[in-house]
Amino acid sequence: MNLLLLTPDDLVTPAQACIHDSRRLRHLHEIHKASPGEELTVGMTDEGIGRARLIELEKERALFEILHLDTPPPPALPVHLLLALPRPRMLARSLENIATMGVKRLTLLHTARVEKSYWQSPELQPERIEAHLRLGLEQARDTVLPVVDLQPRFKPFIEDQLPAALTGHRALLAHPGIGESCPRGLPMDQPVTLAIGPEGGFIPYEVERLQTLGFEGIHLGPRILRVETAVVSLLSRLF
Template sequence: MNLALLFEEDFIAPDCVRLSGRRLDHLKTVLKAGEGHRIPVGRVNGLMGYGDIRSLTDTEAELQVVLDQTPPAALPLTLILAMPRPKMFRRVLQTCASLGVKDLWLINSYKVEKSFWQTPWLSDEHLRENLALGLEQSKDTVMPRVHIRKLFKPFVEDELPALLAGKHALVAHPGMATPCPTHLNEPTALCIGPEGGFTDYEVGKLEEAGCQSVHLGPRILRVETAVPVLVSRLFDPCL
C-alpha cells in the first residue's frame, strides 16, 4: 500500500478520516506507523496528498488529511478482455488498475467456461476491493469502470463498433501477420482473448467490427502476463 485510498465513508470531517480493517493493519504491521507519522493518502476519484496520524488504537486510526495533488493521468485505453479464470481474475484486475486502465470491458468467449461468471470476485464489493489494491499500489485514485457483457455476438455486433469509433482498435491473437505496434500513445481499444485465445470465428467478428489483428511473437502468454506486456508496449507512460 503505497497510498491509503480513502472512501466517502471514511470521512468524519472534511479534513479528517477514520481507518480500520485492512488499511489499519497495514499501517501497524507493514508501515510500523504510530501517532505523528505522515503517510500518502488519496480520495477515491479525487485528489491525493498526505495524512497525519492523530490517534491509533487496536481498532481504528484517525488521520488529519491534506489533499492537494492530482492523480497520474489515465491511459487512453479501452481494454476489452475475455473473462479470465477466477484464480487469475483478481491479479488481472489489480494489474489493470495499477497500469492506469480506466475503461475495462469483460466479455464472453467460446473458451470462457460458464462457471467463470459465477465467481464472487465479480461482485461490486470484490471489484472495488481489488481495483483499490491496484490503485494503492501505483498511487492513483481514479477508480476504473468495469462493464460486464456475457453474450459475445450481441456485444460485438451492437456495441463494439461505436466503442471503437475514433480509436486505434486492436485484437491481440497468436499467429497473426502484424506485430503489435509500439509507442502508440493515442486513444486505443485493445481486445485480449481467454487462455488459448479467441476462436477464428471470434477474431473474424472482431475484425468486422473494426479491429486489426496483431501478435506478440511466437510465445503464448498467460492473460495475466499478456495484459501488462501489451499495455506497456502501446503506451510510453508504462515504460
C-alpha cells in the same frame, strides 16, 4: 500499498478521516508500522493525492488529519480494455495489474473459450472487483477507479454495443499468430480499444467478427503469456 486510498465514507469532517476496515488497518499496523504523529501519503477516491497525519492508531480504527490533497493522480492510459473473462484466480491478479497500469475502462467479455462457470464466481461481485482494483491503485499511487462492465453474451455485445464504443478509437486485437508485431509507444491522445482473448485464444469466428469491426491483429511473438502477464506486456509496449 504506496498510498492509503480514502473514500468519502471515511471522512468524519472535511479535514479528518477515520478508517475501520481490517485490510487498511492491518497494513498500517504490520507493514507500515505507523505511529501517531507520522505523515502518510493518502489519496481520495477519484480525486487528488496528498498527505495526512496519523492522530490515533488503535486496533479497531485509525484517525487522520488530512493536510492536503492537491496533487493530481498520475495520467491514465487512453485505452478501453476488452478482456475475455479470465479464470477467477487470474481475474484477481489481472484486475490489480489493470488498475496499477492505469487502465480506466474495462469490459469483461464472454467468448467461446471462457468456461461458463467463471460467470458464477464470487470474484465477480462488484465489491470484490472493486477491492482488487483498489489494491492496484494503492500500488500505483493512483486514485481513479476503473469503470468495469460485464458482458456475458458475446454476440449481442459485439453487435449492439461495441460499434458505438469504437467511435474515434484505434481497435487492436491481441492474438497469437495474426497481424503485425505489437506496435510501440502509441500517442497518448489516440484512444485505443484493445481486445485480449482467453486462455486458448479467441476462436476463428470471434477473430473474424472483430476484424469486420475494424480490429487490427497484433501479436507478441512466439511466447504464450498468461492473461495477467499479457495485459502488462501489451500495455507496456503500446504506451
